[in-house]
Amino acid sequence: MTEPASATSQPGRRASGGGPALSLRGVRRRMGRETVLAGIDLEVAAGRLVVLRGSNGSGKTTLLRLLATRLRPHAGTASVFGHDLVSEAEAVRGRVGLLSVTGGSYPVLTGRENLGLTTSLTGKGSDDDAEAALMRVGLAAEADKQVRYYSSGMKKRLGLARQLLMDPDLWLLDEPYSALDEDGKRLVDECLSEARARGRTVLLASHEQDRDALTPDAIVELAGGRLRLVAPAGTAPR
Amino acid sequence: MNDVQAVLAIARKDLLQELRSRAATVATLFFTATTLLMMAFALGREQAVLASATPGVLWVALVFAGVTAAAQSFQSDLEDGAFDQLMTYPVSRAAVYLGKLLANWLYLAVLGLVLAPVALTLYGAALPGLGSYGLIALAVALGSFGFAIVATFYAALTANLQAREALLPVLMFPIVVPIVLAAVRATEGALSGARSPVGDWLLLLAGFDLVYFVVCGGLFHFVVDE
Numbered sequence: 185m186t187e188p189a190s191a192t193s194q195p196g197r198r199a200s201g202g203g204p205a206l207s208l209r210g211v212r213r214r215m216g217r218e219t220v221l222a223g224i225d226l227e228v229a230a231g232r233l234v235v236l237r238g239s240n241g242s243g244k245t246t247l248l249r250l251l252a253t254r255l256r257p258h259a260g261t262a263s264v265f266g267h268d269l270v271s272e273a274e275a276v277r278g279r280v281g282l283l284s285v286t287g288g289s290y291p292v293l294t295g296r297e298n299l300g301l302t303t304s305l306t307g308k309g310s311d312d313d314a315e316a317a318l319m320r321v322g323l324a325a326e327a328d329k330q331v332r333y334y335s336s337g338m339k340k341r342l343g344l345a346r347q348l349l350m351d352p353d354l355w356l357l358d359e360p361y362s363a364l365d366e367d368g369k370r371l372v373d374e375c376l377s378e379a380r381a382r383g384r385t386v387l388l389a390s391h392e393q394d395r396d397a398l399t400p401d402a403i404v405e406l407a408g409g410r411l412r413l414v415a416p417a418g419t420a421p422r
Numbered sequence: 423m424n425d426v427q428a429v430l431a432i433a434r435k436d437l438l439q440e441l442r443s444r445a446a447t448v449a450t451l452f453f454t455a456t457t458l459l460m461m462a463f464a465l466g467r468e469q470a471v472l473a474s475a476t477p478g479v480l481w482v483a484l485v486f487a488g489v490t491a492a493a494q495s496f497q498s499d500l501e502d503g504a505f506d507q508l509m510t511y512p513v514s515r516a517a518v519y520l521g522k523l524l525a526n527w528l529y530l531a532v533l534g535l536v537l538a539p540v541a542l543t544l545y546g547a548a549l550p551g552l553g554s555y556g557l558i559a560l561a562v563a564l565g566s567f568g569f570a571i572v573a574t575f576y577a578a579l580t581a582n583l584q585a586r587e588a589l590l591p592v593l594m595f596p597i598v599v600p601i602v603l604a605a606v607r608a609t610e611g612a613l614s615g616a617r618s619p620v621g622d623w624l625l626l627l628a629g630f631d632l633v634y635f636v637v638c639g640g641l642f643h644f645v646v647d648e
Binding site: 217253 | 427428431432437438439443498500501502503504506507508509510511512513514580647648
């Protein structure tokens, strides 16, 4: 087995139990007949921010959905904070939060109702926290409007509000900058930097090349179903 | 967060969505009204024939309306990746299934309880007594529960398929036949005023419900986890 692409520990940033935040070894996944992930090795220490790059269809979304327990690996082993992705999926779900490309909100519910549902189902946050999250992403005035009347950017902001509300130990973000204006992109940078400062681990799939405000600990690229370390820990993306 | 709260939150969310969008309501009401009227014309003017056909027509209308409602309950979830999001929350798959089942059942049961007096009136079926309507209500409650168990399961199974509208009834109708037959017989017995066979059919219906509930509830996570 090859050495996994790795974002190693920084002092003061440790996963619960001392292990890595996420660990994948030889993970394979097919979608239909196509092998999308052909042996992924990745280890990320807690508190790290890792950017995942790759062309369209390279498998970034598949990898994030797998880490969020929406897809099962067909081979290999995968764990998040020491919990196996398959046999301890519910424990994993308690520690991850996924921001999908589409935002993941119910169109017929209002922004506030969507966050209320998140609070009800995750047990994380309160009504006040939801209000604060809506305020933070600039949706306080639109909170009682049904999401089907939101623009794509507003849906993405609502998804970001959900992440802030849940504040999971592992943030999984699939193209968080897409559909956002420059203010929105800066907001994402700020939220991710703050999450990292709180010791959260972030895995971010993005095509954005020059986010100066964001200094990832590592950049990995997904190509041909395999991961390659592009920039090692401590290297800013350029 | 316990599973009961999760079940209630998901059911409430589904019912609120339906209340707002009325996507299933419009289709099911139109469909049931059309079925009742078309069957009434097809059966002719013979009062005895119309009355004896009432239980069958009532359940045909309910079954087809139920398929539409169940398919719609997952369809609205799939928009914008909301179902994906739901499935990443720390909630058991059983709670997700029960939440959606509860919403589908309540919707179908209310539809059945509204539809029954309309069908009885339209087809001129006389009730032997007030107790008979109670028995019909019980048959509707048990029959719609069994139907919702199967429909919710198969709606989840076909939700991501391109030909889901065609596949859902094809897959679920053979499974749901025993429930519908027992429900029709129980309704028929209630209308005839004969207590003994009604009780037997209701018991059989409850038995089918239990078996399907255990099987579909136990298999649900295989259907939604890819």
